[in-house]
Amino acid sequence: MTRETGLARRIRQLVEVPSTDPDDARRRQLLNILLLGMGVLNLLALLVVLVADIADLYDQEWITYLYQVGFLLLAGLATIYAINRYWASRIASVLFLLLLTAILAFSDEPYELVQGRSLIVFTIPIVMASIILPPAASFAAAGLSALALLLTSLRVNITPNPFAILVFFAIAMASWLSSRSLERVLRDLRLLNRELDQRVEERTRQVAEALSRNQAILEAIADGIIVFDTNGRASLVNPAMTHLLQRPAQEIVGNDLDALLGDDTAQGDHQAIGDLLRGNDRSHSGLRFELHNKTLSVSFAPVRDSTDNVAGTVAVFRDFTREAEIDRMKSAFVSMASHELRTPLNAILGYVDMLQEGVYGALSEQQHDVVSRIIANVGELLNIVNNLLDQAQIEAGKLTLNNAPFSPTDLVEGVHGVMSVLAHAKGLELTRQIDANIPAVLIGDRQRLYEILVNLVSNAIKFTAQGSVHIRAQRHGAEQWLLEVVDTGRGIPQEAQAYIFEPFRRVDDSATRGDTGVGLGLSIVKQLVQLMGGEITLSSELNRGSTFTIVLPLIPTQEASWAADSH
Amino acid sequence: MGSRFALIIEDDADLAIIFAEALQAAGFDTGIIRSGDTALARLAVTTPDVVVLDLHLPQVAGTEILRHIRADQRLLNTRVIVATADPRMAEALQDEADLILIKPISFTQLRDLATRMSFQSPPAD
Numbered sequence: 213m214t215r216e217t218g219l220a221r222r223i224r225q226l227v228e229v230p231s232t233d234p235d236d237a238r239r240r241q242l243l244n245i246l247l248l249g250m251g252v253l254n255l256l257a258l259l260v261v262l263v264a265d266i267a268d269l270y271d272q273e274w275i276t277y278l279y280q281v282g283f284l285l286l287a288g289l290a291t292i293y294a295i296n297r298y299w300a301s302r303i304a305s306v307l308f309l310l311l312l313t314a315i316l317a318f319s320d321e322p323y324e325l326v327q328g329r330s331l332i333v334f335t336i337p338i339v340m341a342s343i344i345l346p347p348a349a350s351f352a353a354a355g356l357s358a359l360a361l362l363l364t365s366l367r368v369n370i371t372p373n374p375f376a377i378l379v380f381f382a383i384a385m386a387s388w389l390s391s392r393s394l395e396r397v398l399r400d401l402r403l404l405n406r407e408l409d410q411r412v413e414e415r416t417r418q419v420a421e422a423l424s425r426n427q428a429i430l431e432a433i434a435d436g437i438i439v440f441d442t443n444g445r446a447s448l449v450n451p452a453m454t455h456l457l458q459r460p461a462q463e464i465v466g467n468d469l470d471a472l473l474g475d476d477t478a479q480g481d482h483q484a485i486g487d488l489l490r491g492n493d494r495s496h497s498g499l500r501f502e503l504h505n506k507t508l509s510v511s512f513a514p515v516r517d518s519t520d521n522v523a524g525t526v527a528v529f530r531d532f533t534r535e536a537e538i539d540r541m542k543s544a545f546v547s548m549a550s551h552e553l554r555t556p557l558n559a560i561l562g563y564v565d566m567l568q569e570g571v572y573g574a575l576s577e578q579q580h581d582v583v584s585r586i587i588a589n590v591g592e593l594l595n596i597v598n599n600l601l602d603q604a605q606i607e608a609g610k611l612t613l614n615n616a617p618f619s620p621t622d623l624v625e626g627v628h629g630v631m632s633v634l635a636h637a638k639g640l641e642l643t644r645q646i647d648a649n650i651p652a653v654l655i656g657d658r659q660r661l662y663e664i665l666v667n668l669v670s671n672a673i674k675f676t677a678q679g680s681v682h683i684r685a686q687r688h689g690a691e692q693w694l695l696e697v698v699d700t701g702r703g704i705p706q707e708a709q710a711y712i713f714e715p716f717r718r719v720d721d722s723a724t725r726g727d728t729g730v731g732l733g734l735s736i737v738k739q740l741v742q743l744m745g746g747e748i749t750l751s752s753e754l755n756r757g758s759t760f761t762i763v764l765p766l767i768p769t770q771e772a773s774w775a776a777d778s779h
Numbered sequence: 780m781g782s783r784f785a786l787i788i789e790d791d792a793d794l795a796i797i798f799a800e801a802l803q804a805a806g807f808d809t810g811i812i813r814s815g816d817t818a819l820a821r822l823a824v825t826t827p828d829v830v831v832l833d834l835h836l837p838q839v840a841g842t843e844i845l846r847h848i849r850a851d852q853r854l855l856n857t858r859v860i861v862a863t864a865d866p867r868m869a870e871a872l873q874d875e876a877d878l879i880l881i882k883p884i885s886f887t888q889l890r891d892l893a894t895r896m897s898f899q900s901p902p903a904d
Contacts (some may be wrong), residue, residue, distance in 0.1 A: 554864070554882075554883065555791060555793075555794075556793075557883075558794065558882065558883040558884075559791070559793030559794060559797065561883065561885065562793065562794065562797035562885065562886050563793070563797065565797075565885050565886040565887055566797065566800055566886045569804070569886060569887060569890070571800055571804060571886070594883070614866060614867065614870075616870075659866065
């Protein structure tokens with residue numbers, strides 16, 4: 213913008229009007245300019261009259277007349293100016309046109325005005341009217357000029373010039389059209405401007421909002437965030453990250469990951485995080501590591517620009533210290549509960565065992581019966597506690613296998629020996645069959661396999677009213693072997709087969725009332741089998757029986773393969 | 780030699796009683812020690828035929844006591860029955876203990892094992 217000079221500013225102030233309607237303001241400004249121009253001309257004319265007066269060029273009467281007209285005009289112009297400036301434009305414009313027409317009507321010889329050289333002056337108010345009033349006012353001005361022409365004609369008794377009047381209206385038409393077009397263009401421009409202004413404002417607001425929203429999100433987010441550029445240098449960091457790294461943002465921005473993690477992380481972690489950042493290995497997303505006595509997880513994601521090119525990498529660090537602590541507390545609780553719950557139960561079992569064995573004197577038959585029931589119930593309770601703790605350990609990922617060489621034959625024989633008492637008590641037959649193709653010694657967790665088999669066999673006995681339960685161990689292809697428990701019981705309904713391996717689910721609460729247990733058995737069996745790299749399946753037919761099949765990887769020892777070959 | 784003597788080193792009072800009863804039922808005289816340091820003091824003055832040793836003890840750990848017994852020439856003939864709830868510990872101590880029982884240990888189980896042990900003659904006299 214160019215700087216205004218003092219004079220230009222003064223003039224602009226003179227011309228300015230207090231109006232909110234842009235068309236009105238424009239017209240009033242134009243009128244002011246005209247008024248000022250004419251005022252100046254008027255003053256100059258008065259000056260000329262004054263000079264003529266002093267020089268005594270004309271006779272005094274004419275001079276006096278000129279003075280009167282001059283001052284009258286000046287007063288008229290000033291009045292119109294005041295009206296235009298402080299009150300209303302229409303009245304001022306109309307007054308101005310009337311005054312102008314009046315002046316023009318007396319500006320030349322009447323004859324010249326109506327028929328001759330000055331006829332053209334009557335077109336001035338017509339054109340001006342279309343500028344300082346709404347465009348259609350040019351027709352009114354044409355009427356006014358026609359009236360002035362008629363009056364002047366009458367004054368000097370000349371026949372009015374109808375052709376001139378027609379021309380006035382033709383000029384009015386042209387003025388009206390051009391002014392109207394001009395006004396329309398101006399209005400369109402104004403609308404366009406306003407629309408542009410609105411759009412600019414809207415976009416500015418959106419950008420500001422987005423910026424402040426992104427900034428607010430970044431600052432409010434609890435995870436630590438660093439954005440690395442394509443050169444691997446930090447370009448953006450949020451307050452949570454400065455907290456995690458225990459460094460101010462200025463010390464983080466511009467550094468690469470190595471400089472940031474530095475000596476504060478273990479070498480292995482450092483390497484793994486570096487690989488993650490460089491995109492060598494995205495499989496460890498959510499990698500956990502220790503930093504400043506905190507457990508953190510980190511994941512990386514590429515940042516893409518609008519053309520889908522990689523513009524950097526965003527790293528999200530999450531503080532897992534609390535979760536890690538809770539995990540530790542959970543396993544501490546599990547091991548504590550395991551000891552605290554089992555100890556008194558074992559003591560109770562010990563005491564009733566002693567009572568039953570007659571350590572504290574012989575028991576009556578009734579007492580013996582009660583003691584047996586106590587032993588059975590405590591045994592069941594102990595079993596439930598063990599199951600619950602196994603489940604807790606599996607969930608915490610704490611349950612590990614104790615793999616060692618064992619004899620599958622001994623395993624099956626052991627289970628058969630223990631469980632046949634239970635089967636016979638119910639009038640069932642418990643049979644077993646061990647395939648000769650199974651190596652004599654395998655690697656596995658014998659204790660857990662024993663528990664699994666006992667669980668399946670005791671279930672089979674529980675749900676079989678008559679017939680038999682059969683344990684089978686056989687080779688399954690070159691790489692696997694399987695354990696099977698087959699019963700002739702009431703079977704498991706199709707719909708129950710889907711959820712029978714889920715924790716705390718039993719086939720039918722009403723049907724199993726009276727059978728003990730909390731429903732953890734089969735879910736633990738399944739999880740243990742999975743932990744062993746095996747699979748458990750069930751096939752069952754209602755009232756015909758069920759078959760549980762466990763397929764396990766076959767891991768023979770050196771001696772075992774030798775033993776198998778020597779068969 | 781008169782009746783044989785068994786020292787029960789177990790911090791849980793109930794288990795100690797049950798173990799003692801089992802050993803008595805097998806024909807042993809019994810003594811009960813509830814902490815590791817008392818056990819070491821007692822072992823310095825007595826020569827038990829059998830020690831039933833819990834591994835989780837206050838003051839001095841069971842493994843420490845086992846090592847002490849094995850290092851003492853005087854206690855060469857002492858049979859050690861280790862009682863533990865931890866199968867991993869059981870495996871680790873397989874060579875040092877005479878017998879390892881994994882808890883829970885029933886009265887009958889311990890009584891029968893101790894009875895069998897009392898009929899075996901000590902390796903040397």
